[in-house]
Amino acid sequence: MTKNKLKRIDLIFHEDCECRQVLEKTFSRSNDEIINDILESGLKGRGGAGFPTGLKWKFTAEQPADERFVICNADEGEPGTFKDREILFKVPSKVFSGMAVCAKVIGAKKGYIYLRGEYRFLLPELQKALGAFHRDIKDLIDFEIIIQMGSGAYICGEESALFESMEGKRGEPRNKPPYPTISGFKDKPTVINNVETLVYAFMICKHGPLSFKELGTSDSRGSKVFSVSGDTPIAGIYELELGMSLEHFVEEFGDGDTKAVQVGGAAGFCVPRKKLKETIIGFEGVPTGGSMKVFNSSRSMYNVLHNYLEFFEEESCGQCTPCRVGCQQLLKGIEAVKKGEKKAIYLDQLLKLSETMKLASKCGLGQSVANSFSSIVDNFREEMIY
Amino acid sequence: MAKNIKLKIDGVDVQVEDGKTVLDAARAINVHIPTLCYHEDLCVAGNCRVCVVEVTGAKALVASCAMPATDGMDVLTNSLKVRAARKNIIELLLSEHNADCTMCYKNKKCELQDLASEYKTSGEQLFIDLVPLKDYTIDNFSPSIIKDDSKCIRCQRCVRTCEELQHVSALGVAYKGDKMKISTFFENPMYDVVCTNCGQCINRCPTGSLIERNYVDEVWDAIYDEKKHVVVQTAPATRVALGEDLGFEAGHVVTGKMVSALKRVGFDSVLDTDFSADLTIMEEGTELLTRLKKALVDKDPTVKLPMATSCSPGWIKFIEHTFPEYLDNLSTCKSPQQMFGALAKTYYAKKRDIDPADIVSVSIMPCTAKKFEADRPEMRSSGYKDVDYVLTTRELARMIKQAGLDFLSLPEENYDSIMGESTGAAVIFGATGGVMEAALRTAYEIVTGREVPFENLNITPVRGMDGVKEVTVKIEGTLPDWNFLEGAELKTVTAHGLTNAKYVMERVKSGEADYHFIEIMACPGGCIGGGGQPIPTNMEIRKKRTEAIYMEDTGKPIRKSHENPEVVAIYKEFLGEPLSHKSHELLHTHYKARQRY
Numbered sequence: 001m002t003k004n005k006l007k008r009i010d011l012i013f014h015e016d017c018e019c020r021q022v023l024e025k026t027f028s029r030s031n032d033e034i035i036n037d038i039l040e041s042g043l044k045g046r047g048g049a050g051f052p053t054g055l056k057w058k059f060t061a062e063q064p065a066d067e068r069f070v071i072c073n074a075d076e077g078e079p080g081t082f083k084d085r086e087i088l089f090k091v092p093s094k095v096f097s098g099m100a101v102c103a104k105v106i107g108a109k110k111g112y113i114y115l116r117g118e119y120r121f122l123l124p125e126l127q128k129a130l131g132a133f134h135r136d137i138k139d140l141i142d143f144e145i146i147i148q149m150g151s152g153a154y155i156c157g158e159e160s161a162l163f164e165s166m167e168g169k170r171g172e173p174r175n176k177p178p179y180p181t182i183s184g185f186k187d188k189p190t191v192i193n194n195v196e197t198l199v200y201a202f203m204i205c206k207h208g209p210l211s212f213k214e215l216g217t218s219d220s221r222g223s224k225v226f227s228v229s230g231d232t233p234i235a236g237i238y239e240l241e242l243g244m245s246l247e248h249f250v251e252e253f254g255d256g257d258t259k260a261v262q263v264g265g266a267a268g269f270c271v272p273r274k275k276l277k278e279t280i281i282g283f284e285g286v287p288t289g290g291s292m293k294v295f296n297s298s299r300s301m302y303n304v305l306h307n308y309l310e311f312f313e314e315e316s317c318g319q320c321t322p323c324r325v326g327c328q329q330l331l332k333g334i335e336a337v338k339k340g341e342k343k344a345i346y347l348d349q350l351l352k353l354s355e356t357m358k359l360a361s362k363c364g365l366g367q368s369v370a371n372s373f374s375s376i377v378d379n380f381r382e383e384m385i386y
Numbered sequence: 387m388a389k390n391i392k393l394k395i396d397g398v399d400v401q402v403e404d405g406k407t408v409l410d411a412a413r414a415i416n417v418h419i420p421t422l423c424y425h426e427d428l429c430v431a432g433n434c435r436v437c438v439v440e441v442t443g444a445k446a447l448v449a450s451c452a453m454p455a456t457d458g459m460d461v462l463t464n465s466l467k468v469r470a471a472r473k474n475i476i477e478l479l480l481s482e483h484n485a486d487c488t489m490c491y492k493n494k495k496c497e498l499q500d501l502a503s504e505y506k507t508s509g510e511q512l513f514i515d516l517v518p519l520k521d522y523t524i525d526n527f528s529p530s531i532i533k534d535d536s537k538c539i540r541c542q543r544c545v546r547t548c549e550e551l552q553h554v555s556a557l558g559v560a561y562k563g564d565k566m567k568i569s570t571f572f573e574n575p576m577y578d579v580v581c582t583n584c585g586q587c588i589n590r591c592p593t594g595s596l597i598e599r600n601y602v603d604e605v606w607d608a609i610y611d612e613k614k615h616v617v618v619q620t621a622p623a624t625r626v627a628l629g630e631d632l633g634f635e636a637g638h639v640v641t642g643k644m645v646s647a648l649k650r651v652g653f654d655s656v657l658d659t660d661f662s663a664d665l666t667i668m669e670e671g672t673e674l675l676t677r678l679k680k681a682l683v684d685k686d687p688t689v690k691l692p693m694a695t696s697c698s699p700g701w702i703k704f705i706e707h708t709f710p711e712y713l714d715n716l717s718t719c720k721s722p723q724q725m726f727g728a729l730a731k732t733y734y735a736k737k738r739d740i741d742p743a744d745i746v747s748v749s750i751m752p753c754t755a756k757k758f759e760a761d762r763p764e765m766r767s768s769g770y771k772d773v774d775y776v777l778t779t780r781e782l783a784r785m786i787k788q789a790g791l792d793f794l795s796l797p798e799e800n801y802d803s804i805m806g807e808s809t810g811a812a813v814i815f816g817a818t819g820g821v822m823e824a825a826l827r828t829a830y831e832i833v834t835g836r837e838v839p840f841e842n843l844n845i846t847p848v849r850g851m852d853g854v855k856e857v858t859v860k861i862e863g864t865l866p867d868w869n870f871l872e873g874a875e876l877k878t879v880t881a882h883g884l885t886n887a888k889y890v891m892e893r894v895k896s897g898e899a900d901y902h903f904i905e906i907m908a909c910p911g912g913c914i915g916g917g918g919q920p921i922p923t924n925m926e927i928r929k930k931r932t933e934a935i936y937m938e939d940t941g942k943p944i945r946k947s948h949e950n951p952e953v954v955a956i957y958k959e960f961l962g963e964p965l966s967h968k969s970h971e972l973l974h975t976h977y978k979a980r981q982r983y
Contacts, residue, residue: 153562170559175432175452318540318559318566320433322471325478328564329513336514349512356474359447359467360438367446 006252009215009223009239011203012196013090019097019202020136026205027140031061031105038201041209042221047073047157047194048264048289049364053201056191059181061106063189070102070111071166071185071192075150075157077116078265079311080291083225084195086237088115088122091199092129096145098198101205102191103143111145112185114162117152154315158363159184159192161317172317173363196225196290217243220282224290230262231255231296243284246276249292257296260379265291266308267368270301270375301380302338308372309334316365323366326357330373334384344385347377393459408450408461409437419463420472420501422479422592423541424451426924427910429550434541435475436501440465447471476505477512483593484517484536492594495921498539499593527575529599529761530583530754537595538568544587544596551910552884554704556581568595571983577758580707580983582884584700584908585754585778585917598754598918601775602785608746608774609652616746617734618653619726619805620644622660623752623816623913624779626934630920630927631783632793637930639938642798647786648750649799655738658801659749660808662726663815663824665956666697667947669973670719670821671829672964674903675868683870690714692877692894692901695821697721699759700908700917702977704884709891710979715904718974722815723749723756724765726805727772728972733960734805742768748775750782752816752916755908764975778918807952810843810938810945817935818882818912819848819855822905826859826878828948833861833868843945849936851911851929853886854879856901882907882915 026034039054060068072095076084088095099111115122130145137143148166150156156165160174163185184190193201200222204212212222220242229235232253250258260272263279263286271279271286279285295304309331318324333350336342354370361367377384390401395412402411407430412419423434432452439450442460447468450461462468480502487493522536540559545568548557556579560569570579588596608616625641634640648656674693680686696702696717705712720728726749731742749756753776759765760773777785786793801808811827814820823845830838838845838859847857859876861868879901881890887906893899909915911928914935944950961968 155562172559175430175449177454312563314563314565316563316566318562318564319431319542321435321475321478321540324540324563324566325482325513325516328516329478329481332514332516332519342514352470353474353478353513356471360435360471360475362432362435362449 006240006244006248009241011223012087012094012199012225012239015091019093019133020140022202022206023097023100023137023140026101027104034101034105034205035061037204037209041204041212043197043200043204043212044220044283045194046196046200046224046289048078048267048287050283050287053193053197056181056193057102057105060189060191063182065189067186067188068106068108069185069188069190070099070106070108071162071190072099072111072113072195072198073157073159073162073192074113074119074195075116075162076119076195077154077157078267078289078291079308080229080262080265080293081227081289083227083237083290085119085122087195087199087225088119088126092126093133094199094202095195096130096133098193098200098202099145100137100141100143101202102193102198104141106189106191108191109142109144111143112166113145113147114156114166115147115149117150120149123147123149153317155317155365158365161363162192163190172319173365175362194289215241217280217282217284219284226288226292227290228253228292228294230294231258231299232294242282244281246271246279246281249281250276250294253292254294255296258294259297259299260295260301262291262293262295262304262372264288264371265293266311266372267365269371270304270379272379301376301383302334305334305372305376305384306331312365312369320362320366322357322361323369326353326361326366327369329353330369337384347381347384351377391455391457393455393457393461395461396463402455406455408439408448408453408455408459411455412450412461412463417463419450420504421451422497422501422539423543425543425590427551427590428543428546431542431546434479434539436472438468438471438475439463440468473505474512476501479539481511481513482516483539484522484534490537490594491597491600496594497592525575526599528577528581528583528758530757531576531581531585531588532597532599533576534595534597535567537593539593539595540566540568541592542568543590543592544568547586547590550885551586552582552584552908553888554580554582554884557587582700582703582707582908583755583758583917584884586909588754588917589919589921589923598778598781599757600781601777602781602788605748605775605777605785608748613744614746615654615740615744616652616748617655617657617730618648618748618750619657619659619662619723619730620648620750621723621752621816621913622663622813622820622935623916623919623931624750624782626816626914626931626938627752627919628779628783629793631780632786634794636927637934639934641938642800643793643796644782645801646796646799647789647791647793650791650796651785651789653748655802657726657806658808659722659726660812660815661805661950661952662722662729663812664809664947664950664953665725665973666719666722667811667821667824667828668953668957668964669969670695670717671825671832673717673719674825675829675832676965678902679870682874692904693717694904695906697815697821698906698908698913699753699755700884701887701906703755703758703980704887704908705891706977706980707982708888709895712891712894713977713979716977718976720765720973720975721756721759723751723776724759724772725973727760727765728768729805729956731768731770731772732972733956737804742770746774747772748777749773750777750779752779752913752919753909754778754917756918764977767972767975780918780920783920804952807950808942809947809950810940810942811947812950813938813942814935816913817849817932818907819850819880819905820912820935822848822857822878822880822903824947825903827946830859830861831946831948833865833871834863835865836863842940848878848880851925851932853883854881854890876903877901878903878905880905882912883910884908
């Protein structure tokens with residue numbers, strides 16, 4: 001089964017980190033040179049949305065302000081993703097270094113790591129590593145990293161809700177525009193990057209943009225850390241090249257009876273077996289923040305969807321109508337269809353509703369509920385009804 | 387300079403200033419985009435999503451209230467995509483809303499209902515009714531405000547009102563997802579939290595989720611009770627707003643018609659809170675001068691300055707919660723409503739030879755906090771409940787409609803006597819700065835024997851919608867008794883809206899400001915913008931009501947409180963003089979500290 005093994009990449013976890021030397025080398029270059037390298041590498045945000053990292057840094061650096069911040073989004077809450085936890089556990093200094101490079105480029109004196117509430121157990125080790133890092137770079141840059149704990153709300157992984165939470169307010173997404181590059185934490189220009197993105201940015205500084213750019217496809221450069229779970233004999237964390245087909249992925253990670261793969265967690269897409277071949281993992285196909293959940297034929301896709309919808313119903317911040325009420329209606333709707341209280345055709349009504357949620361919700365949470373909903377209902381309609 | 391943004395809305399070119407939103411731009415060319423969470427007085431929330439529009443080139447729809455207009459934008463407000471989304475969103479709101487419209491206090495005054503009637507074409511509910519699945523509660527413990535969660539659409543207008551306009555934050559958002567709701571500290575009932583009962587949330591609630599506790603039926607019962615003598619007093623601000631609920635444009639003075647309506651409704655005596663407003667000036671003005679004398683001449687260290695007005699019950703409850711250490715700075719005067727109530731069952735009862743036990747005292751107020759005030763244990767100095775029922779301007783409008791009166795064609799009538807006489811000084815109590823102006827008109831004259839040195843008695847610097855107005859009055863040419871004030875500069879400040887009140891009090895607390903006299907009204911614009919006034923409210927409407935108030939003042943033959951003949955008479959016949967023993971017994975009180983949360 002493993003004859004065409006996917007190429008393993010070892011950038012993130014490779015314990016080659018002489019962070020200080022790399023930082024010294026990087027800091028000797030101009031900000032423009034560093035930004036150009038990041039832009040050149042084609043690195044896109046690894047949280048899932050895929051905004052070009054170099055542009056984010058550039059916009060923030062160019063925004064006039066007396067203060068700017070870099071924030072590491074470590075509120076890893078997407079169901080089925082656990083790779084940031086591993087990165088922070090194994091190579092925290094690479095995360096700190098990525099933040100330090102960003103801080104130099106945008107002129108930030110302070111950086112924050114917003115750590116998922118459930119990851120509190122990482123805190124003592126992280127603090128220790130952070131102390132060592134601060135001592136190590138004291139003479140290189142005037143930059144301090146502070147770790148701020150989240151409290152367990154999924155929505156606080158949304159960048160503007162994260163800012164609100166950090167400011168001591170209720171974690172609710174803001175209206176955009178303005179975007180964080182113009183007005184983020186404390187209404188100052190802010191770079192907010194996923195844990196993995198920051199490490200890649202740092203690795204690009206170390207190895208140069210070309211070695212990164214050689215990996216992946218034209219739309220999805222480089223590699224990515226995947227959290228593989230579900231019906232797989234080899235669940236775990238894998239760093240793989242972007243742009244592979246799901247078929248290849250399943251050949252390696254499936255248990256031989258794969259029915260579907262949920263790419264990108266509850267907010268992502270469900271790809272059925274018949275579409276595995278044509279589906280590319282990457283921004284040109286289905287993007288993912290890292291979550292790859294494999295389902296075999298023993299699984300009821302109704303239960304899978306029901307589980308996701310229960311999750312969204314609870315984790316919506318409740319602020320905007322499409323998301324708050326929409327999630328409840330989708331959940332109650334599929335229950336009603338299953339029980340026969342509503343006719344099967346009601347599913348079409350719900351698909352239209354999910355389209356409204358995608359178009360009209362205030363933030364990414366409500367907008368992405370339709371991803372799993374429509375991909376599961378469209379591909380496994382009979383399982384919803386019978 | 388604001389640069390001009392050029393964009394297209396539904397194919398029509400429009401130019402707006404930089405910083406304006408797509409919604410502003412649409413309104414500028416009279417394109418109607420429906421809204422729910424948007425309110426002119428509040429910051430933009432962008433959470434109901436009813437106002438979504440399509441911007442060509444953008445993947446998702448955008449909330450027009452929150453989207454800045456940018457050059458070259460091509461906006462569609464009624465495309466197929468927009469219509470489908472908007473209809474779904476309205477259906478979603480309806481599925482979560484307890485739509486018992488015919489039983490609802492806000493029936494035909496509900497913004498959600500309006501939208502539903504615009505967009506609902508089929509009689510069927512599109513989605514599953516969520517209301518029976520939820521554990522909704524109704525908080526009806528407060529004498530002022532009823533909060534019914536089953537009608538809430540989570541637009542958070544009330545939350546923003548309470549936080550931004552009032553800095554009270556009694557209402558906030560609790561829980562998340564399907565459990566998300568508008569609640570209070572530890573979900574305590576409204577009467578048991580920092581709520582000031584100002585009712586500004588009611589004025590901005592688009593549905594029937596927040597309403598005043600209404601006493602219309604109780605008042606009808608009293609009117610039809612043969613044994614009862616029902617007196618009614620009307621607050622200054624009601625007469626410039628009542629018309630809005632009965633077919634008049636904002637800013638129309640309807641004093642005569644209101645009196646006429648009250649008589650036809652069946653009140654035994656229609657009297658004016660203006661009378662006790664003038665009385666308040668006599669008591670409060672004298673109190674201020676007495677405090678100044680004690681501080682300046684007797685060097686009495688126990689005298690508290692600055693002295694703050696005490697007419698606004700929302701402000702009273704605010705200071706009880708937020709600045710209890712300044713309670714002694716409050717004037718000991720009761721509000722005009724409560725002075726009136728105490729006198730109705732003493733002075734009035736005696737003069738008219740009626741057993742006070744048979745008097746039912748009703749007041750018509752622009753205010754919901756007055757309902758709470760009337761219920762205070764402090765307010766029973768007549769030996770009875772001084773004011774039995776408080777109706778808002780809105781409730782009065784309802785009574786007038788129930789009575790089948792055609793308000794527009796009613797004749798104008800005069801208040802009854804006694805306690806029905808009013809001056810211009812009393813009328814302006816209804817607007818921010820009014821008490822200050824009325825007090826200065828009287829106090830200055832007591833001290834100098836001359837009228838205040840402002841043209842036509844109009845102390846314009848204390849008027850208007852600026853949140854905080856600081857005015858210093860130099861006192862010159864004093865009468866012999868008041869020599870100690872010669873050359874003194876009386877420092878005053880006038881603030882409206884509790885956010886501004888808090889700002890003023892923080893300045894006093896930090897020592898940055900050394901005022902002598904503070905006027906505070908809890909509501910934006912003063913009582914004309916009160917929580918019991920007709921809905922909707924916005925800056926334009928408040929300005930029109932204010933203009934009407936000052937018009938009424940200018941038209942009055944008597945414009946100084948101390949010249950009100952009924953006020954002169956009551957001192958001669960009953961009270962003696964301001965701050966007399968009798969006054970203290972009936973017209974003054976003290977308040978107590980309350981919890982911070």
